[in-house]
Amino acid sequence: xxxxxxxxxxxxxxxxxxxxxxxxxxxxxxxxxxxxxxxxxxxxxxxxxxxxxxxxxxxxxxxxxxxxxxxxxxxxxxxxxxxxxxxxxxxxxxxxxxxxxxxxxxxxxxxxxxxxxxxxxxxxxxxxxxxxx
Numbered sequence: 593x594x595x596x597x598x599x600x601x602x603x604x605x606x607x608x609x610x611x612x613x614x615x616x617x618x619x620x621x622x623x624x625x626x627x628x629x630x631x632x633x634x635x636x637x638x639x640x641x642x643x644x645x646x647x648x649x650x651x652x653x654x655x656x657x658x659x660x661x662x663x664x665x666x667x668x669x670x671x672x673x674x675x676x677x678x679x680x681x682x683x684x685x686x687x688x689x690x691x692x693x694x695x696x697x698x699x700x701x702x703x704x705x706x707x708x709x710x711x712x713x714x715x716x717x718x719x720x721x722x723x724x725x
Contacts (some may be wrong), residue, residue: 593628593644593695596709597600602638602683603670609704613666613686614699617656621663621687641668642704642710644693644700661698662690664714665719666706680725 604610604718608623625646629637639645645661649656666688671681682705689698695714705725712719718724 596642596713596714596725598614598641598672598674598709600640600642600709601670602640603671603672604640605638606636608685610647610663610665610685610687612652612663612699613703614688614697614722615701616689616697616699617653618649618659618661618689619652621661621689622649622650623647623663627693629664639665640670640672641665641707642713644690645687647687652687662693663687664690664695664697664717665709666702666710666717667704668707671680682725683725 606690610621623645626637627640627644631637641664649659667682669684671679689696695716705723706721
């Protein structure tokens with residue numbers, strides 16, 4: 593996992609339900625932990641584009657349901673600022689399910705665009721993404 597230069601606003605938080613944009617078999621995830629999150633004591637951590645989260649699968653194929661998976665947030669509705677001054681926001685929130693915490697995606701096809709910040713931090717996700725914004 594590489595560092596990103598953008599000042600990504602934490603648009604999602606623990607407890608958020610996030611749809612997936614891949615063909616892993618999961619449809620909706622519930623975020624219950626944000627890995628490598630630094631925050632104040634007793635504050636629930638937030639997550640944004642490019643963050644690694646742990647989530648439980650709430651709906652999808654029967655073999656995927658009720659499983660705990662690692663996921664990466666690839667789109668968020670809340671706008672964030674890039675170093676060149678542009679502000680980026682997407683029309684929906686989306687995540688990608690991983691095989692392991694190293695960053696290898698479980699699915700082989702991603703629907704919709706992937707944020708440039710998530711692609712630069714996770715090269716295996718960038719390899720499969722068809723559109724980078």
